[in-house]
Amino acid sequence: MSNRTDASHSVLLTPEQMAAADEAAIAAGAQGVDLMEAAGLAVAATVRRHWPMGPVTVLCGPGNNGGDGFVAARHLRAWGWPVRLGLLGSVDRLAPDAAHHAGLWGDAIEPFDSALLEGASVVVDALFGAGLSRPIEGLALDMLRDIAGRGLPVCAVDVPSGLDGATGQVLGMAAPARHTVTFFRKKPGHVLLPGRQLCGQITLADIGIPSQVVEGMDEIAFENEPALWRDMFPWPHADDHKYARGHVLVVGGEIMTGAARLSAMAAARAGAGLVTVAAPAPVWPVYAAVLTSVMVQPLDDASNLNDILADARKNVLVVGPGAGVSEATRQHVLAALDTGRGVVLDADAITSFGPAPQSLFSAIKGPCVLTPHEGEYSRLFSGHGSKLERARQAARQSGAVVLLKGADTVIAAPDGRAVINSNAPPTLATGGTGDVLTGFIAGLMAQGMAPFLAASAGAWLHGEAARQFGPGLISEDLPGMLPRVLRRLKAYPSTPGVTLAVPT
Numbered sequence: 001m002s003n004r005t006d007a008s009h010s011v012l013l014t015p016e017q018m019a020a021a022d023e024a025a026i027a028a029g030a031q032g033v034d035l036m037e038a039a040g041l042a043v044a045a046t047v048r049r050h051w052p053m054g055p056v057t058v059l060c061g062p063g064n065n066g067g068d069g070f071v072a073a074r075h076l077r078a079w080g081w082p083v084r085l086g087l088l089g090s091v092d093r094l095a096p097d098a099a100h101h102a103g104l105w106g107d108a109i110e111p112f113d114s115a116l117l118e119g120a121s122v123v124v125d126a127l128f129g130a131g132l133s134r135p136i137e138g139l140a141l142d143m144l145r146d147i148a149g150r151g152l153p154v155c156a157v158d159v160p161s162g163l164d165g166a167t168g169q170v171l172g173m174a175a176p177a178r179h180t181v182t183f184f185r186k187k188p189g190h191v192l193l194p195g196r197q198l199c200g201q202i203t204l205a206d207i208g209i210p211s212q213v214v215e216g217m218d219e220i221a222f223e224n225e226p227a228l229w230r231d232m233f234p235w236p237h238a239d240d241h242k243y244a245r246g247h248v249l250v251v252g253g254e255i256m257t258g259a260a261r262l263s264a265m266a267a268a269r270a271g272a273g274l275v276t277v278a279a280p281a282p283v284w285p286v287y288a289a290v291l292t293s294v295m296v297q298p299l300d301d302a303s304n305l306n307d308i309l310a311d312a313r314k315n316v317l318v319v320g321p322g323a324g325v326s327e328a329t330r331q332h333v334l335a336a337l338d339t340g341r342g343v344v345l346d347a348d349a350i351t352s353f354g355p356a357p358q359s360l361f362s363a364i365k366g367p368c369v370l371t372p373h374e375g376e377y378s379r380l381f382s383g384h385g386s387k388l389e390r391a392r393q394a395a396r397q398s399g400a401v402v403l404l405k406g407a408d409t410v411i412a413a414p415d416g417r418a419v420i421n422s423n424a425p426p427t428l429a430t431g432g433t434g435d436v437l438t439g440f441i442a443g444l445m446a447q448g449m450a451p452f453l454a455a456s457a458g459a460w461l462h463g464e465a466a467r468q469f470g471p472g473l474i475s476e477d478l479p480g481m482l483p484r485v486l487r488r489l490k491a492y493p494s495t496p497g498v499t500l501a502v503p504t
């Protein structure tokens with residue numbers, strides 16, 4: 001079993017990449033039947049660890065996922081468990097590795113119908129793996145519905161059958177599992193929704209595939225964790241002064257003044273040396289009255305924004321939170337992008353370009369992060385496929401790092417690097433938390449962190465701050481939680497291995 005001490009375990013392989021990993025392992029001398037033996041043993045061990053001994057029903061499919069089921073059944077039987085096994089299809093049509101293990105099982109194979117579920121205290125779902133090619137139908141569909149309808153506890157092999165390992169979407173039907181055992185590396189579908197919720201607790205089993213088989217694979221995605229970016233995190237140095245830690249400028253709005261203030265406070269907590277809000281002149285006193293460490297400069301019109309931007313030490317510019325959807329916001333965005341400095345665009349800055357996305361994309365030349373939620377995404381982009389693919393397409397198209405928000409936030413860079421964030425609790429579904437995330441990212445970029453790393457780190461810190469706060473969260477609570485989260489981050493062991501930085 002993996003103990004996750006190495007960042008390479010946050011690699012997510014698509015089913016195609018996993019098949020390539022299997023092939024590479026076999027080309028390097030591993031035997032398919034041995035990989036299957038290790039996989040099925042890991043499943044049996046997971047059942048034994050999490051359930052008291054009792055009647056278990058193993059449901060085997062026609063492919064290699066079913067092969068793992070035969071192995072698991074054999075081990076559980078050897079450990080004294082009462083095991084019933086049903087096969088979808090016939091033994092003589094099994095692929096060679098699965099047929100080998102069906103032979104070793106050498107016990108009754110029952111007809112594939114609901115009688116198999118009678119009296120079962122746990123069901124091992126070894127029908128289909130992560131690479132499912134078409135929607136579940138027929139007998140398999142009936143069986144999965146029956147399992148779900150009875151509320152039987154399930155231990156899934158690789159994925160709950162019906163879950164598409166590439167996208168996290170359900171093809172036809174999937175019965176929710178309490179535990180899912182997957183092999184070598186997780187797949188995007190284990191982390192993206194709704195997949196993540198269907199898997200229950202995930203065990204990542206080492207089945208003897210050497211980790212080097214991943215080297216050289218293109219377009220690998222990662223599950224977000226500190227090991228990926230912690231070594232590039234901008235901790236303050238002994239000889240730093242405030243200007244060395246960057247200066248974030250947040251362009252504030254006239255009506256929704258809270259949003260920019262949340263971003264500003266968040267940028268300051270993330271460690272920016274200085275934070276300024278450029279506040280529309282009529283509401284300048286509103287901002288000034290409640291901000292203390294954050295400075296406030298009055299903003300009259302676009303030309304005045306250029307005056308404010310003339311100070312090149314303002315190295316990261318935030319536009320969008322509470323900005324209003326308007327021509328003025330569009331102009332502020334273009335002025336910010338024109339500086340070539342770091343820019344984080346959120347909310348109204350994104351929506352303001354809904355009618356003319358290309359005019360935004362052509363203006364993006366420097367380091368830039370776009371942080372759309374799904375609604376904002378669909379105003380700028382027409383990407384299709386999984387959330388991972390849609391974020392990647394948007395990053396390629398815009399030339400910016402795109403952070404596509406939600407419970408399974410995806411961060412993608414124009415060069416194809418991608419991270420899926422999995423630590424965000426649903427208490428974040430409350431107004432203003434996105435403004436805070438924008439500020440975290442800007443604050444990290446101001447201290448020199450590259451946009452993709454800052455967005456990945458920002459999303460993790462955001463989720464962690466919410467998690468540690470617990471129930472009752474409102475967005476104002478998040479910046480104040482950051483010191484505690486940063487203390488924890490600092491204590492994280494340094495893990496050489498995979499990082500998100502572009503190799504130089």
Ligand SMILES: NC(=O)C1=CN([C@@H]2O[C@H](COP(=O)(O)OP(=O)(O)OC[C@H]3O[C@@H](n4cnc5c(N)ncnc54)[C@H](O)[C@@H]3O)[C@@H](O)[C@H]2O)[C@@H](O)CC1
Pocket residue numbers: 022032035036037039040061062063064065066067068127128129130131132133134135136137140157158159183207
């Ligand atoms: N050497 C290997 O390749 C290893 C594979 N392992 C297991 O192998 C699995 C992958 O094996 P496979 O590629 O055979 O995939 P599956 O076991 O998912 O089976 C695919 C088979 O199911 C059929 N099928 C697909 N969708 C269907 C549908 N909706 N309705 C009916 N039939 C459908 C396909 O035509 C094909 O025959 C992994 O999930 C894992 O459990 C493990 O044993 C580890 C080693």
Ligand SMILES: Nc1ncnc2c1ncn2[C@@H]1O[C@H](COP(=O)(O)OP(=O)(O)O)[C@@H](O)[C@H]1O
Pocket residue numbers: 347373405406407408409424425426427428429430431432433434435436437462
């Ligand atoms: N159900 C959820 N689980 C986890 N995180 C969530 C959930 N819903 C929203 N979030 C997170 O909360 C934040 C909301 O941001 P956003 O939609 O921009 O709201 P606002 O504009 O009010 O700040 C994002 O970081 C998003 O990923």
Ligand SMILES: [K+]
Pocket residue numbers: 065125126127128129156157158159160161
């Ligand atoms: K399965």
